[in-house]
Amino acid sequence: xxxxxxTRIVFMLAAxxxxxxxLFFGIRLGVGDPTIxxxxxxxxAESLQALREALGLDKPLWEQYLIYMAGLLRGxxxxxxxxxxxxxxxxxxxxxxxxxxxxxxxxxxxxxxVPLGFVAAVRRNSKLDHVxxxxxxxxxxxxxxxxxxxxxxxxxxxxxxxxxxxxxxLGEPLSRMRYLFLPGLxxxxxxxxxxxxxxxxxxxxxxxxDFIRTAKAKGLDQRTxxxxxxxxxxxxxxxxxVGLYATITIGSSVVIETVFSRPGVGRxxxxxxxxxxxxxxxxxxxxxxxxxxxxxxxxxxxxxIIDPRIRYE
Amino acid sequence: MNRSWNFNRRxxxxxxxxxxxxxxxxxxxxxxxxFARQSGVxxxxxxxRDMGTLHPHVATAAQxxxxxxxxxxxxxxxVPGKVSVEAIEPDLAESWTVSGDFKQYSxxxxxxxxxxxxxxxxxxxxxxxxxxxxxxxxxxTFRPIFSNIERIDTPDKYEVVIALKTPDPVFxxxxxxxxxxxxxxxxxVEALGDTYKNQPVGTGPFQFEEFRPKERVSLIANPDFYRxxxxxxxxxxxYIPDQTARRYAFVQQEVDIIKGAANEDWLSxxxxxxxxxxxxxxxxxxxxxxxxxxxxxxxxxxxKIRLAIAHAINREDYQRFFGRVFEPNxxxxxxxxxxxxxxxxxxxxxxxxHDPDRARQLxxxxxxxxxxxxxxxxxxxxxxxxxxxxxxxxxxxxGIDLKLNVLDNASxxxxxxxxxxxxxxxxxxxxxxxAETLIREFWICAADVTKPTGVQGFAEYxxxxxxxxxxxxxxxxxxxxxxxxxxxxxxxxLEDMPSVTLGSLATPVLRQSYVDLGxxxxxxxxxxxxxxxxxxxxxxxx
Numbered sequence: 001x002x003x004x005x006x007t008r009i010v011f012m013l014a015a016x017x018x019x020x021x022x023l024f025f026g027i028r029l030g031v032g033d034p035t036i037x038x039x040x041x042x043x044x045a046e047s048l049q050a051l052r053e054a055l056g057l058d059k060p061l062w063e064q065y066l067i068y069m070a071g072l073l074r075g076x077x078x079x080x081x082x083x084x085x086x087x088x089x090x091x092x093x094x095x096x097x098x099x100x101x102x103x104x105x106x107x108x109x110x111x112x113x114v115p116l117g118f119v120a121a122v123r124r125n126s127k128l129d130h131v132x133x134x135x136x137x138x139x140x141x142x143x144x145x146x147x148x149x150x151x152x153x154x155x156x157x158x159x160x161x162x163x164x165x166x167x168x169x170l171g172e173p174l175s176r177m178r179y180l181f182l183p184g185l186x187x188x189x190x191x192x193x194x195x196x197x198x199x200x201x202x203x204x205x206x207x208x209x210d211f212i213r214t215a216k217a218k219g220l221d222q223r224t225x226x227x228x229x230x231x232x233x234x235x236x237x238x239x240x241x242v243g244l245y246a247t248i249t250i251g252s253s254v255v256i257e258t259v260f261s262r263p264g265v266g267r268x269x270x271x272x273x274x275x276x277x278x279x280x281x282x283x284x285x286x287x288x289x290x291x292x293x294x295x296x297x298x299x300x301x302x303x304x305i306i307d308p309r310i311r312y313e
Numbered sequence: 314m315n316r317s318w319n320f321n322r323r324x325x326x327x328x329x330x331x332x333x334x335x336x337x338x339x340x341x342x343x344x345x346x347x348f349a350r351q352s353g354v355x356x357x358x359x360x361x362r363d364m365g366t367l368h369p370h371v372a373t374a375a376q377x378x379x380x381x382x383x384x385x386x387x388x389x390x391x392v393p394g395k396v397s398v399e400a401i402e403p404d405l406a407e408s409w410t411v412s413g414d415f416k417q418y419s420x421x422x423x424x425x426x427x428x429x430x431x432x433x434x435x436x437x438x439x440x441x442x443x444x445x446x447x448x449x450x451x452x453x454t455f456r457p458i459f460s461n462i463e464r465i466d467t468p469d470k471y472e473v474v475i476a477l478k479t480p481d482p483v484f485x486x487x488x489x490x491x492x493x494x495x496x497x498x499x500x501x502v503e504a505l506g507d508t509y510k511n512q513p514v515g516t517g518p519f520q521f522e523e524f525r526p527k528e529r530v531s532l533i534a535n536p537d538f539y540r541x542x543x544x545x546x547x548x549x550x551x552y553i554p555d556q557t558a559r560r561y562a563f564v565q566q567e568v569d570i571i572k573g574a575a576n577e578d579w580l581s582x583x584x585x586x587x588x589x590x591x592x593x594x595x596x597x598x599x600x601x602x603x604x605x606x607x608x609x610x611x612x613x614x615x616x617k618i619r620l621a622i623a624h625a626i627n628r629e630d631y632q633r634f635f636g637r638v639f640e641p642n643x644x645x646x647x648x649x650x651x652x653x654x655x656x657x658x659x660x661x662x663x664x665x666x667h668d669p670d671r672a673r674q675l676x677x678x679x680x681x682x683x684x685x686x687x688x689x690x691x692x693x694x695x696x697x698x699x700x701x702x703x704x705x706x707x708x709x710x711x712g713i714d715l716k717l718n719v720l721d722n723a724s725x726x727x728x729x730x731x732x733x734x735x736x737x738x739x740x741x742x743x744x745x746x747x748a749e750t751l752i753r754e755f756w757i758c759a760a761d762v763t764k765p766t767g768v769q770g771f772a773e774y775x776x777x778x779x780x781x782x783x784x785x786x787x788x789x790x791x792x793x794x795x796x797x798x799x800x801x802x803x804x805x806x807l808e809d810m811p812s813v814t815l816g817s818l819a820t821p822v823l824r825q826s827y828v829d830l831g832x833x834x835x836x837x838x839x840x841x842x843x844x845x846x847x848x849x850x851x852x853x854x855x
Contacts, residue, residue: 036727038365039373039454045765048731050451082365083524084510090526149557156561157586165358165553165562167528261553261562263527271362271527274723 005297012293019289020282024065027278034081034276055081068282077286078279080272087283090268095287097167098264100180101187101253106246108188109195114238116192117199121207122226132196139193144252148186148259155182165261183260187252191245198241202234236303243299247292353546355828355855357846358553358568363527368510369495370447371454375572379846380530380550384429385497385515387490388420388440388473393832393848394840401485405435405496405516406473415480415790418488422471427537428498429520435496437467442499444475455493457753457768482790486745491843518543518851527552544831544854563587569828569855570847573821575696577636580821589826595638596846597839599647599817600741601751602631602639602700605771606811609763610687610736612679619810621675622737623665625711626813630703638819645751645806647817649839652748652786652799663807672711684712689735691717692725696818700739729771733762738771741818745843748799749787756806757783772811779805820845829854 035051052058056067071078077087120132142150156164168179206212207230215225254266265284272280361376369381390404403409406420426435448459461481466474477484488494501514513521518540519532529551534543553559556574563571564586573580573593580593606613606622613619628641640647643664644654656664676684687708691701698719705715715737720728728734744750753768754760757780760770779802786798806812819839824830824847831852834840842848 033727033731036731037723038371045767047451047454047456054451079507083363084366084507085524085526093526094528152558152561156565160565163562163567164565165558165567166551257527258555259558261551261555261558263525267362267527274362274721275365276723 005301008293008297008300012290012297015293016286016289020286021065023282023285024068024278025061027281028061028064034278037275037277038082077283080280081277082275082280087279090280091265091283091287094263094265094268096170097262098250098253098257098266100176101183101256101262101264102246102249104180104184105187105191105249105253106242108184109191109245109249110238110242112188112192113195114199117196117201118203118226118231118234120196120200121203124204132200136193136196139190140197142190144186144190144255145259147190148183148256151182151186152259167262167264179260179262183256183262186259187249187256190252191249194245195238195242199234199238202237203230206230206233239302240299243295243302246295250288250291353544353855355545355548355570355849355853356568357548357550358559358562358571359550359846360554360556360559360572361552362554363552364511364524364530366510367513367521367530368452369490369497369513369515370443370450370493371452371510373454375845376550376552378843380532381495381513382490382517382843382846383519383532383548383849384513384517384521385490385495386517387494387496388422388488389485390490391841391843393830393850394834394842400841401489404490405440409485411482411485415482415484416477418475418477418484420473420475422473423539424471426516426539428501428516429514429535430501432498432500432514435498435516436470437473438470439499440473440496441465441467442502443496446497446502447493453493457766458487458492480788480790482795483747486747489745491745519545519548519849522547538851541851543851545849548849560586563591563823563825566825570822570824572846573823575635575638575699575818575821577638580636580823583823587825591823591825593637594822594824594834594847595819595839596822596842597817597819598649598743598746598841598843599640599819599839600743601647601817602739602741602815603645603755604704604813604815605738605740605755606813607736607738607771608773608811609733612681612685613687613736615679616810617675617679618681618685619813620665621672621679621711622708622713623810623813624668624672624675625707625713626665626704626815627667627707628815629667630707631700631815634699634703635818638821639816640819641816642814645756645803645812645814646748646799647746649817649841650746650748650751651792652796654800654803658800659807660804663804665807665810665813669711676712681712684714686714686716687736688716688718689737690720690725690728691739692722693719694722696741697722697725697739700741700815704737704739730762730769735771740769740771742769743820743843743845746841748796748802749783752783752799752802756802756811774809774811776805776809779809822847825855827855 035048035055035057039047039051056064068078079086080090116132120129123129152164155162162182163179166179168175170176212225212229215229250266253264254270257264257267265287269281269284272284359376359379361374365374365377366372367377367381367384369385372378372381386404388404388406389401392400392402405422405426407423409418409420411418422437422440428435444459444462444465447453447455448462461477461479461484462475463478464476468474496516498514502509505512511524518535518538520535522531522533524530529549532548534546536542551568553562559571560583562568563583566588573583584591584593606619608614631639632641642648643656643659646653648655676682691697701717705717708715729738742751742754755769756774758775759766761767761773761775762770763773782798782801782805786795786802789795789798830847831850831854
């Protein structure tokens with residue numbers, strides 16, 4: 001098992017290397033000039049050239065690449081071209097906020113979505129099933145920013161219960177929760193819709209299997225069939241897709257972070273792209289690639305716990 | 314049906330758990346916790362994504378200059394709320410003298426001005442280091458403005474003598490702490506190196522405390538400030554790029570000050586939705602709104618076409634769209650700038666009022682009886698896009714079909730500055746309110762973007778007669794004489810029409826009624842404040 005984990009990590013590092021290399025050259029050809037972003041409309045051709053030299057952007061691309069990679073091997077992610085702050089410091093400063101948002105979004109999604117999907121499947125074509133299906137269809141159809149504004153109108157403007165902008169104090173759990181509530185709920189409700197639909201489809205598929213019919217024929221009671229067989233088996237599929245959703249959630253969080261002016265990795269990368277800050281874009285992409293790799297590894301390991309028949313050799 | 318309650322261990326634990334959860338949730342939902350205003354803490358909602366740089370010789374973004382103005386000082390400053398040569402008063406300098414030929418400026422510095430964070434006293438060495446840095450550093454954005462400095466001498470710790478290459482009667486304005494005029498700490502720059510730009514050390518009323526990426530910059534009061542200890546304990550500048558979130562944050566009093574949208578409906582909605590009656594101030598100098606017409610894009614090299622475009626413009630449409638923040642103008646320079654040509658000084662034949670018939674006639678005379686097609690690039694930023702869309706509609710009414718290619722702001726800047734793209738270029742610029750600032754950047758020959766020295770001469774315009782008038786103006790010591798030549802420059806511009814000026818846009822800023830700026834602001838009049846945000850002084854309070 002440990003060999004499998006090591007192999008996965010090696011593959012993950014190789015994937016990050018490939019992604020980063022492609023990004024390094026792609027971003028320099030496709031994204032704007034950071035010196036223009038810094039000097040704006042005050043720039044002259046002379047001052048732009050001088051700034052390029054000062055930032056080392058006048059060197060050949062291969063040389064810039066080697067310098068960057070050598071830095072990475074020493075654990076140096078470089079500094080932002082815009083504000084001179086170390087990239088790693090900036091990423092670590094916003095990761096907790098994105099982590100909070102992603103976890104709460106997934107948690108709400110799973111806690112509400114799995115039971116709702118399960119009930120909808122078991123009571124297929126009932127009134128309750130129809131209501132759940134309509135609600136989840138609405139949920140997946142609503143763009144995250146609309147959901148955000150909708151909650152702002154209810155909880156901020158209507159009830160005046162929550163703050164609208166910021167992330168709260170990291171060291172104060174209560175403040176952190178207050179600022180997390182609305183963005184977390186926005187993301188959570190969207191995730192709930194996705195997970196409910198997924199859980200319903202999965203459970204329906206399992207309910208139509210031969211072994212379920214056999215279990216019923218054996219005289220097993222409904223509760224045992226649903227909990228022991230259906231739920232357990234459906235969890236493998238649900239865990240797989242929740243793992244996939246975790247990466248989607250982090251993407252959706254970009255919009256939510258913008259609507260609620262929350263600090264986060266999503267906003268960091270969007271800002272960096274807008275400012276043509278190559279170094280920050282590269283750093284955040286490494287973070288994303290590592291995150292996706294780790295989530296996939298955890299999903300694979302979770303299979304073996306849920307279904308002992310699954311073994312990695 | 315009677316129900317008996319069993320008080321066993323399990324039910325008690327359940328009850329306690331439920332109660333605990335309810336108490337915790339009630340705490341989280343307690344409105345008084347979120348918005349309890351801390352005494353002496355000012356919250357400002359900025360419309361930027363994040364901090365760029367807080368180095369005052371590099372920063373140009375509005376969200377950075379707003380913060381910088383509270384941290385640093387120049388040798389001189391404008392009386393808060395006013396920006397003009399008459400409103401300049403000593404700041405780090407306690408007095409100054411100017412030689413008769415306007416080529417030497419001598420300053421006596423205040424004694425005992427302390428740098429933040431224990432970097433000692435601010436002396437003539439720091440002033441010399443700062444001015445040479447802003448003139449010579451490759452990263453300095455404002456090199457052209459300070460290029461006239463020939464030499465700086467420091468006879469002693471508290472004396473600075475600046476020698477200029479050519480006479481400049483208003484050089485003092487350059488040292489006012491705007492666009493590179495702020496004095497930086499030599500010791501701190503040497504100690505911190507490149508990180509000085511994110512850990513600035515100044516002499517101002519507030520010192521840098523903390524930067525949280527994508528969230529905020531906070532400043533704390535400088536107890537050693539030479540004008541007295543600030544009344545505010547802290548200023549928190551939050552980055553709230555989303556306009557809707559910024560508006561709600563202001564309405565809920567999470568923030569005390571925000572920059573508003575340049576749109577009358579938006580401003581009215583915010584005022585009506587707010588609990589107390591907030592105040593809207595218009596900050597100036599206004600941004601000069603100009604459409605530059607590139608000479609290298611036919612048929613814009615034809616004067617008749619440019620005049621047709623000038624006559625197609627209806628400034629009333631802009632007034633309807635932007636509301637109180639827009640002030641129409643027919644001259645090239647905003648009316649509040651020194652040396653601006655007034656409407657009654659413009660000869661009738663050069664006053665290009667809205668006249669669609671005349672525009673169509675000029676197009677026909679130029680050989681475009683059936684109209685013409687143009688294509689250009691424009692920024693997606695709300696104000697630029699609004700301006701361009703109104704322009705497109707107005708031009709279509711006289712037969713000019715303009716195709717707008719909308720780009721994100723950074724790509725648009727790169728397109729017009731670096732790649733020289735576009736045909737009609739909308740630009741907005743606010744500078745120190747004297748005519749030479751805009752003439753120097755937009756219309757003298759050296760400003761032409763096709764030249765290496767080019768800054769924002771998007772019209773690719775060059776007229777030796779204009780350059781001569783400009784040089785005569787800036788060398789003139791007598792204000793009347795300066796003004797006369799500036800107006801001559803503007804008359805030449807109206808004759809040649811390389812660009813159409815529509816008017817100027819002020820920056821609307823909203824503040825809660827309980828914010829005391831510490832200086833008098835007359836409601837309804839424009840507050841002059843160069844960083845696009847209020848100046849916060851030692852007297853500002855909430």
